[in-house]
Amino acid sequence: MTPRSNTRPNTRTDQTRALNPKLYSLFFTTDHRIIGIQYLILALVSVVIGTLLSLLMRIHLVWLDLPLPLHGPILPEDYLALVTIHGTIMLFFVLTTAPQAGFGNLILPAQIGARSMAFPTLNAASFWLTAAALLILLGSTFVPGGAAISGWTAYPPLSAIPSAGPGQALGMDLWLISIALFAIASTASSINTLTTIIRNRCDGMTWERLPLTVWGWFTAALLSIIAFSVLLAAILLLLCDRHAGTSFFLPTGDLVNGVLHHGGNGSPLLWLHLFWFFGHPEVYIAILPGMGLTSMLLANFSHRRVFAYRTMIATTLLIGLLGILLWGHHMFVAGLNPFVSSAFSISTMAIALPAAAKVLSWLATTWRSRPSYKTPMLFALGFVSLFITGGLTGPILAQPILDEYLHNTFFVIAHFHLIMAMAGIFGLYAATYYWFPLITATCTRPGRPMSESLGRLHFWTTLVGAYAVFLPMHLTGLAGEPRHYAQLTGIPGPGGSLSPTGALLAHTISLNHFITYAAIFLAAAQLPFLLNLIRSLRKGEPSFDNPWHATTLEWHPALNPYPPSSVSDTPEISVYCSPCHYQSTQAGFTFLPQWIPSPVDQVEIKEATSAKPE
């Protein structure tokens, strides 16, 4: 599937490679498009693994003793390893990697009229570091003791002391090394993204003319640099606690499983602060590119301008700024001073306003527009719906008094899966369907679009599945179901018989059965997508130059078929207006792409840009 953009050896290293230079150039390339596709393949592999892990968790919760082929029944520590690896893979290797690094490489340079990323070699190094991180993470499952069991948040002392549980020895070390590598790669990749946006914009691409997707990538990259560097520091401190006898996160006299800690007096809360200082911006890193893309797609398919474009730029930056000021809302029950909780509660409530402004803009952009319902548009609308549904429970969880009941229940699971995981994935699907002709474009022929009918099937089943899985989780959470519980039935109580805990959890069993069936349905609903992906790589008509009547630069006719990065005769690209220049007429609409000089008759423009390639 990888486009052959570097067929002829064009660098010195390629010429010196005797062994299959073509394959070598495909693998160890510095071409940002290929690196973008490599990131997307990595994310696709990760999302398949992460989904299968979540299915195992769902199945185990309702059919406790069902043996796994080649493994046997899932033990409590296996369940926690599933939780840990599922969360880690999905958050880091899917939701951070695909939108920010994948589409960021594939589309971002074209969208600002740049030939390449600012630091191509650093770019390639970032990808290979990320790949190594993924391999180490997956490899940690096979070491003695298995994978880490302390969740993606890895709270010490559970994560600091090998005797705290199976998987907390070598498995935990590998987890930490994997995430440390990932943090280095993300920081480097974000520096690359920021530099590219700041330095490599083409003529006429002023800050105000930047598409909102670029603003999303820009803000997410800023957050990445701040957040991942803190995470890296925290991981190094934790590794020191584990192996160098330090006590950053370990209090004196901590007694874990018979092992007494004699060292200095540290605090586990320090890790919580450092981790969530990273962890909260991280969820915005995952969702900001999707928010930008949604704004652009809604305008594109509604043939409207983005409602309140400058406000959208401002809210993107404001969400980024507020995003680093509210990590404490993950710590309402952690043992902070209650006044601190009040402060974080207010900063968290405040972020609801820029987020609401985004939703208002989306609603206003589509309002009475009679959009064309292509698959990317459907997924963008799905993004809006899931963002609203998941977002509305945010202010509830932001109130410490309510978090006192809801913290670490399935209500929280429902909240962040809807707004981050499902909305994030819908953003990725919208991006994939929208940009597929560019993903598959090569330097000899334009790319192909994906099948619309399979796409529609995929959209509707996924939307229904997403709601069917995550809406009922609000209810089981309200009924008291805590997260990270390896089983909900047969929990032994101190009295021997059914404990009050068992009785409390038993009420959620019937809904949990339903959720598991819905999860299997949701996973099965992704098969049309995979089928569509494989089919569209090989079959189908090549797309037009600008199949969606887009106004942004990545659809410039000179870029599809894609010119190899080494070719210097690519026509100079300039930008003449802001994106989403759509105008309604009696007959329909006209549009003005960013690369067309303005004072031209707009009907002619339409003809010129939608002409079929030879």
Next chain:
Amino acid sequence: VICSCLTNVWSDQAEILRPWLLPADGSAHGPALDHHLILNLWIALALLALAHLILLIGLIARRNTEPIHLWRIEYLPLAALALLFGALTLKAERLWAATRYTGASLTALQVEVTGVQFAWYFRYPGPDATFGNTHPSLVAPGEGNPLGLDSTDPHSADDSIASELVLPANREVDLRLNAQDVIHGFSIPEMRLKQNAVPGQTIHLHFTPTIPGTYAILCTQLCGLGHYRMNATLRVIPPDQFATWLAAKQKAAQ
């Protein structure tokens, strides 16, 4: 027969409805919390319906050629939301302040809660109203000293340790939360309580149970492979029964 059938259906229905409802609420601060939570849920549901209605109507309605650009569309809904969220924040902060900004009253019952992989221990200070010293090097669960009570400390002689939390109804209790090994989450859903127990830290948590009964105590912070089975029982009993229970407990301890 019809009658019993009806009661059957009635109880089935109650059973079906159980996961749709909050569990019982037996604490003094609970009803206000529930009220605020349910208010929040209704507001979220109403906003959810409203936003989707606007989205759908906007998609279905006839095309309007000129997109509307009015400041009141841009800012009025935002101002309304700001007011709404501001009011909710204010109310939540007041509830939070009432339960957490100040400590327990001086007459509150003192109980120490310790989380250990994978059990909760409850210690009552005895007639001297002072907890004896503990030391991690003295911890020996096999010898009946799971908390490492220092027997050379005179205050420790009348301390009694229980594996269930027994409290008198309608008296405020001041819990001091500790953890021996890793972070645990002390949670009593039916008392609307949740607070982590952190190693190296003593965290105070106070509340007043009102309705006698048996309630679940859970661990709600991932603490290892036995996390799911780390639970205990809270028994809230009338004050006179509590006095008898405590006396018997202390007699057994000495």
